Amino acid sequence: MLRTLKQLFNTLTPPTAELAVPEHTLQLAAAVLLIEMMRADSHCGHEERQAAVDALAVKFALGDDEVARLMELADATSRDAPDLYSFTSKLNRGFNPEQKVRMVEYLWQVAYADGQLSHHETHLMLKLGDLLYIPRGDFVAAKQRARAAAGLAAE
Known part of the structure; x- marks a missing residue:
């Protein structure tokens, strides 16, 4: 009976190798957020x-x-995406906390790349920070590093 229960649990629980997120999936999820x-x-x-x-070249x-090619695919994917959760959830499963903070820093770098930060960019960053x-x-430290890298004065 114990062996039967163990077999049942083994069929319900996938091996840990199946839980890993493939690298190309992480790349696409990161690229979509950057787009x-x-x-x-x-x-x-x-x-x-x-x-x-x-950011994509350095990160991956x-x-x-x-x-x-990744940017083209991410552009098409983001246009069809109903929300951001499907992408942030993949990063949550595939990245460790340090990698997620680094991803947030990349996102801030994109937001600051034109030398200014809009209210829409701030709102999206707050949302992504929460989803990640x-x-x-x-979050604030990543923002300050990105701001400094953009050559902007501290807030």
């Missing part, structure tokens, strides 16, 4: 796009052609 940040204000300029491209060690379960202190 959404680019679109958050009314002006989506070259600076913001370049900040997103640079991708070449120029790989980043270009980033502690408020880490």
Whole structure:
């Protein structure tokens, strides 16, 4: 009887290898969030796009052609996405806390890339910070690092 119960639990519980999020899924989820940040204000300029491209290249060690294809796929995916939760949940499962904070910093870099921060960008960042379960202190520190990297004075 115990063996039968154990077999039942084993069939209900997938092995941990199946719980891992594939790297390409994480790349797409991160790229979609970066695209959404680019679109958050009314002006989506070259600076913001370049900040997103640079973030993906650094985070995932991708070449120029790989980043270009990823950005195209993310653009199409984000247009069809009903919400952001499906992407943040993948990052929550696939990234450790430090990687998620770094992702938030990349998002802030995209927001600050044009030298100004709109109310829409701030709102989206607060929403993403909550969806990624980033502690408020880490969230603010990531914002300040991105602001400093953009060459803007501290708030």
